[in-house]
Amino acid sequence: MSFEPSDLFGPLAKAEPATRTVPVLVPMPAPGPYSYGVPAGMAVVPGSIVQVPLGPRKVIGVVWDGEEAGKVEAAKLRPIEKLFDCPPLDEAMRRFIDWVAAYTLSPPGLVARMAMRTPAAFDPEPMIEGLRFTGHEPDKLTPARRKVLELSSDGLSWTKSGLAHAAGVSTSVIDGLAKQGLFETVFLPPPPLVAKPDPDYAPHRLAGPQEDAAEVIVDDVKAGGFSVSLIDGVTGSGKTEVYFEAIAETLKQGRQVLILLPEIALTTAFLERFHDRFGAKPGEWHSDLATRTREKVWRQTATGDIRVVAGARSALFLPFEDLGLIIVDEEHDPAFKQEDRVFYNARDMAVVRAHIAKIPVVLVSATPSVESQVNSYSGRYKRIHLPTRFADAAMPDLHLIDMRRHPPEKGGFLSPLMLRAMAKTLEKKEQSLLFLNRRGYAPLTLCRVCGHRFQCPQCSSWLVEHRFRGQIQCHQCGYAEPTPQACPECGTLDHLVACGPGVERIAEEVEKHFPEARTLVLSSDMGGVKRLRLELEAIAKGEADIIIGTQLVAKGHNFPLMTLVGIVDADIGLANGDPRAAERTFQLLSQVTGRAGRTGLKSHGLLQTYQPQHPVMMAIVSGDAGAFYEREITERERAVLPPYGRLVSMIVSADNRIDAETHARQLRMAAPAVTGIAILGPAEAPLALIRGRHRFRLLIHGRKTSDMQAFVRTMLERGPKPVRSIQVQVDVDPQSFL
DNA sequence: AGCACGCCGACT
C-alpha cells in the first residue's frame, strides 16, 4: 500500500482552488441548500448527483438551482468530492421536490433524499464479463467441448456460467478452451432487470362501460398534457383492465408509466396479471426490496431501461427518464399517506407530479376517498364511473337487519333473519361468510360480583379474551396473560363474564346452530401466512361451509362459492373517535360484501345494525379548492353503511408539524364529547400551512350533531367559494374537552 | 438526520 502526501495532510495538500460555488441539497433538515465549491474540471449542472463532505462524514447531495441564499465564509466552504456518473434529476423532478417541500413544510433536503435512497445506485452498474468464440480450433474435441462449441459458434457473447449451464458442463471445460484462445473476453452491459412490456401482447376485449371508460383515458394519453381522472367502479368491474389500456397507449408513445399501489396490493397476483397483458413484468419498487435490486430499479428507471414501475408510495420519487402516465390504484387507501419525517399523501403528490410533468394521472378505487369524490363532483377531476360488474357477475343484494326488531336470542349475537339466510345457503351447498372485525372471543371481561374490568396494565385498553389460546390479550400493545379464573379485585371464583362478541364467540354460536356445517375461523392470530393460504385454498375448493372472519377476508381473495355475506356488527367502528370512521366503515364493508357473487351466483349481503334510523347526512368539508360539498348517501351506501349522521370534517391547532387530519384524529380521541370535526383546507397539509394560507382560526363547534349540521349549513349557504376567503369564528368551549 | 462533545450514574 502506498501513501500520497495528501493522505497525511488532507485538504492542505490540495492545490486547486475552487473556481465557483453551487447550491447543493444535502440530506439534512436545513432550510435550504448549502454552498459547495466546484473543483476545476468538474462539470456539474443542476440535478447532478454528487458526494460532498458534511461535518465529519460524506453524504450524497444533489446540485440545486436558484440563487444561493447568502455567502458562506470562505473558511467554511468545502469542495464537492465526486460527481456520480448517472443522469441528473431533471427540471420537473427538481420543481416537484421543491413543491413537496413547500407544501409539506419539510426541509427540501429531506424530500430530495427520498428521491435518492439508494446508497450505491449512482455509479453505472459494472459491465459483465462475457466470452465470445474466436473461431479457433481446440487441440482435442471431447463431448463436453463439442456441446460448448455448438452453442457458442453462434457468434454471440455468453457469460461463462450461462454457457456452462446451457451446455450442461462445468465451467472448467470453458476455462480449458479459453486457455487455448478459443474465447475472447468481451464486456457486456448488465442485463435489464425486466423485459420491455409489449402494449399489443394480449389486449383485453373490453365492452360496454369498460370500453367507454378506457376510451376516455386513452384519449387523455393521446392528447397529452395534465389531466386527472377518477375511475370509480365496484369490485369486479374491470378497473384494472381499463387502466391497462391507458398504459398500453403510453407505452406505444414510448413513454414510461408509474403504477402506485398500497404495499399490500403489490402482490405476485398483480404482477402476473400485468405480465398476462403485456408479456413482461413491471419493475417493482417497495420497502423490502434487496439493496442490490433496489439500486438496479432506481438506475434503470433513470436510464429508461425500465418502462413501467409498479410500486408503493415511495416510487413516486423515482427519477423517471420520461414519465408519461401515473396510475394510483386503491387511491383511498390510507397506506398512501406517510406520517414520519416528511408527511405526505402519495395520491395527492402524484397529482402534483403529473401537473408539473404535464401528463395524465388516473386515480382508481371502488370506494373513493372523500377528497377525490369532492374533486370529481366539483369537476376538478374527471369522473369515470363503472356501474356494473364484468360478465354475468352481479353485486350482492344488500339488506339491513334492524336488530331492535329482530333481536338475537339470549346470549347470542346473530339475528334470526341472519340464521335463516345461513340455513338456506347451507341447504343450497353454497358458502356463507360472517364478518366481524374483532379478534378473539370477547372484547371485554368483567367480574359479575364487584364489577372489575380487565384492563391492560401498560396502556389501559380492555384485555381481550382469546379462548382458543387461553389468554387475555391487549390488542393495543401486545400484552398477554393466561385467562384468570378468579377476579383479581375481589377474589371471587368463576364469576367472570365475557361481554360482547369476537370471531371465536360467533364461531361458537354458529357451531351450536349448525353442528353439521364445516365452520372455519379466519383471523390474523390463528396461525401464520402459510396456514392462511392453505385455508383460503380449502375454502375455494368448497371444503368449508361457513367462514367467520376478521378484516383479513376483506382484501383480494376470491371465494367462488360464496353467496352470503353477513356483517355481524355493521356499526362497529363508527363509534370510535376517528373523523374518517364513516368513510372507513363504508370502504371496509364494501370490500367485504364485494367478495360475494363474483362467479355469477345469486348472492346476498345482510348487515346487522342497532342504529338504522340515524339521521342521514354526510357532509364533506374539504379541499384546497375549498368547495363545501354535501350529498345524500346513495342507495348502495345506505345499505352498506348504517346511515349515520356523522359529519366528516374539521380543524385546528397550534402544532405545525402534524397535518390537519392527524390532528383532528388526536383531538377527537382526546375529546370524545366532540361530535363533529371538519377539516377546512387540505386535509393532509400541515396545519401551519392551512392557517397561513387560509387564515384559519377554527375550533370545535358544538357537541351535538345538530350543532354541527347547523354550522355546516351556514357554510354551505355561502356556496362553493374558495376556503381561503372564508373567515371562521372560533367557538371554543373548554368544557367540551373534558 | 447524523454525529460529536459533554456532563452525571453503575460497574469491569
Add this chain to the structure above:
DNA sequence: GTCGGCGTGCTC
C-alpha cells in the same frame, strides 16, 4: 477509577 446514558449544537 472507567463505560455509557441522552441533552445540546453544528454541519456549506
